[in-house]
Amino acid sequence: MVEVRRRSLETALTGATGRIGGRVAARLATKGVPLRLLVRDPDRAPDLPGATPVVAPFADGDAVRAALAGVETAFMVSASEAADRAQQHVTFVEAAAAAGVRHLVYLSFQGASPESTFTFARDHAVTEKAIRASGMAWTFLRDSFYADFMPGLVGDDGFIRGPGGDGRVAVVAQDDIADAATAVLLDPAAHAGCTYTLTGPEALSFNEIATIVGEASGREVGYVDETLDEARVSRAGYGAPDWEVAGWISTYTAVAASEHAEVTGDVEALTGHPAMPLREVLAPAG
Helix, strand or coil, X not given: CCCCCCCEEEEEEECCCCHHHHHHHHXXXXXXXXXXXXXXXXXXXXXXXXXXXXXXXXXXXXXHHHHCCCEEEEEEECCXXXXXXXXXXXXXXXXXXXXXXXXXXXXXXXXXXCCCCCHHHXXXXXXXXXXXXCCCEEEEEEECCEHHHHHXXXXXXXXXXXXXXXXXXXXXXXXXXXXXXXXXXXXXXXXXXXXXXXXXXXXXXXXXXXXXXXXXXXCCCEXXXXXXXXXXXXXXXXXXXXXXXXXXXXXXXXXXXXXXXXXXXXXXXXXXXXXXXXXXXXXXXX
């Protein structure tokens, strides 16, 4: 007698304690989708109907394989930035394939490539390659920089500082990313083999971003176009490792190189509503 392995109706998610994964988990829960939340700390997992937290760090292949056993569809939000993040991702992908996951939806990054100016985007290129080679069906959601994070670029002196030149970036709302991911996860087969680039509705310069952030916050905000040397000096006080400082600075140089100026309609195509402009994202609630 051949044993038939029962497939789970649960959708597995990583990153449920974070900004994107948490939003996606909440949206799927409201749709009645049973969830398996892969987390590092179960006490931080969101309390959602039909959701079961399971401890499975990215780098622990055995734990990931056990956590994903029987799951057909998984949503992979990238691990926290680390020197070994790409290897953590590959470990997760290999474990997911070994567990029998059939479709992996991966939150990647706009223009992910081994040659990306934005150094952290190179990790996403490594991950995409591993997923393609895994034998699983896949969908890649390549988002731009988060619109929600733009106020965080402003220093105590009221300036955004970085070597971004006159480049433009189509920042995207986290809510729009979550809506797009939810749409894919509700019908993954319809999106197998597809790559979507999730952007806001317009590409903005850092001068324009500074103006919009200033209007939303009610204070004067400006932009200083630093040289590379100035950027290194202005970040030296954080005591961060070289790879992390390089990633921070390359956020700006990638924009200066016009690698994130593309505006797509993929948010609207997936969600049925237009992408939110930065002003709307930063508008006070109420």
